[in-house]
Amino acid sequence: MNWQIHLPALLIAVPLLGAFAAPAFANRRLRDVWFTVMIAATTVIAFLLWRRVGAEGIVVYVMGGENWHLTLPSGMRLPIRIIMEVDAFSAFMALSGSIVSFAGAIFSLRFLDRTTGGEKFVALYFLLTAGMLGMETTGDLFNFFVFLEIASVASYGLIAFWRNTPEAIEASFKYMLLSTIAALMVLIGVGILYGRYGALNMAAIAKSMQLGLPEKVALALFVAALAMKCGAVPLHMWVPDAYSQAPAGISCFLVSVSQASLYGLFRISFSVYGRALDTPAVAWIIIVFGILSMFIAVVMAVIQKEVKRLMAYHAVSQTGYMLLGVGVGLLALAHPQAMSEYGFTAMQGGIFHIINHAMYKGLLFLTAGSIFYASGTLDLNRLGGLARNMPYTTVMFVVSAAAIAGLPPVNGFVSKLLVYESSFAVHPILTVMALVTSILTLASFVKVFQSAFLGPARARFSEVREVPRSMLVGMTVLLVAILWLSFMPTWSLSRLVGPAAQALVDQAGYIEAVMGSGL
């Protein structure tokens, strides 16, 4: 179909339209309809784009050009326009992110009835969606910075949404300080690469990449900044504050937004630098970030007493698995034999873990939001016996907790197994750390389950009822996604994860889609 050519542009344009029109909907019912319809449209577009990329390979879209596929107009040597380049990995991230944004939006509908200023919440939510999807589909480094800042500015506002609580303001300020510095570091890195190659397009830079000192400085800036933005230890201190203070629908979605920074990290190290990296140093740095994040964050999580803060530490810890998996893949990138033996499995594990984590951590945050909505507290010492009053929420919690702990047959088990198998080939200690982390994860979720849902009925919670239906619908979206990924692992690996890992490895294909094979 012809209009499907414009899918990459629509993926950004629809949430932007949603954002800028949202303040006009002061009426509650109209606002809810607008929110639902536009976010559903974004998800459908992301799905269609994913299907198209699966069928036709990399989709390139030139913004503002006379022709959408004319990447090198009139014999130019470098692309001069802003190009969106969507390969299987981008489409995979966009699909995963938009499903979570849909679930978070449906969940937030009734949440907003308790506050004023809901239409501003909707506007910022759409801006956050647009920023995240833009980061994941752009093929231009500066454009990546711009979308990074759009997503960041929207998330400062949303984290501080309950601005009558000092803690929320403090969390937002902390995040803003780190995030602004990270974004400026990205911008300096982009400037260095522009100074060397006179181009901003990732494919064009990758084509002429020669690793010298300036490139190394730029790479160090990118890795440090994006590791900070995706919340890897030792730069994770904003994560527990921001995730625990934001409204639940936002915490759920922020997980996916920080994965967009993870996407940037992988995109830059694989597609822009890729084979020009002749040292294993970068891969080891990513692996060490991964191991540290996994272990330190899970130890911090075990001792938490507040449900959302505990879950936020787990978000850091689970990011470690993705860094470990894809880091092992980067280590094997230069050696075809190692790649086929364990590298590709590791990348599949890491990338599968991205979508798994987006779904189950999103669902966990939503169940935490439900607990708070229904009972008014998230303190584990005060909660208890909620399984009687909230049967559906309990089921959702059990499934997603099993998934994060990596219990078979739920989806977390599959991706963790892939990471264990392949990291063992690099060094057994990596696998040991990953296993210990998994056990501690299970321990801390057993603690939450036991103290929040089980136990005798508490008198002060006798009035607690199950949350409204729209919240349950939002949670069900993620529950279905988890069950789908759990019971169709072969389909997920061959149709969803395999192509994404392949696209990340295939640097030549990424360059060729923009620069052409001639030249």
Place this chain on the structure above:
Amino acid sequence: MTGNLPFVVVGLLFAIGMALILFDKNLIKIAIGVSMVEAATNLFLIVLGYRTGGSIPVYTLAGEVKRMVLPTPQALTLTAIVIGVATTALMLSLIMLLYRYYGTLDVREIRRLRG
């Protein structure tokens, strides 16, 4: 010799800004530090595109000239400045709210979230 002078200024601005962010205890001064790092970044981009003796990169206004400064970094800087304004405004308003709740601008006393 003046060729590398702008880069030295960029480095200085960056270092002063980072030092303020890392070591100062006053929120307003931290915000000033962020603005200085921003200014260093913008100056860096502009200097990258500068060509000695170049004219403005607008065809209709430049007249008959051989070299122009590069237009792309200027476009980048313009965008970065706009983003910087948004961030600074938001940062200052958050500082205002923090002052209202905590009654101080000292980062050591604004610490309810920990552990």
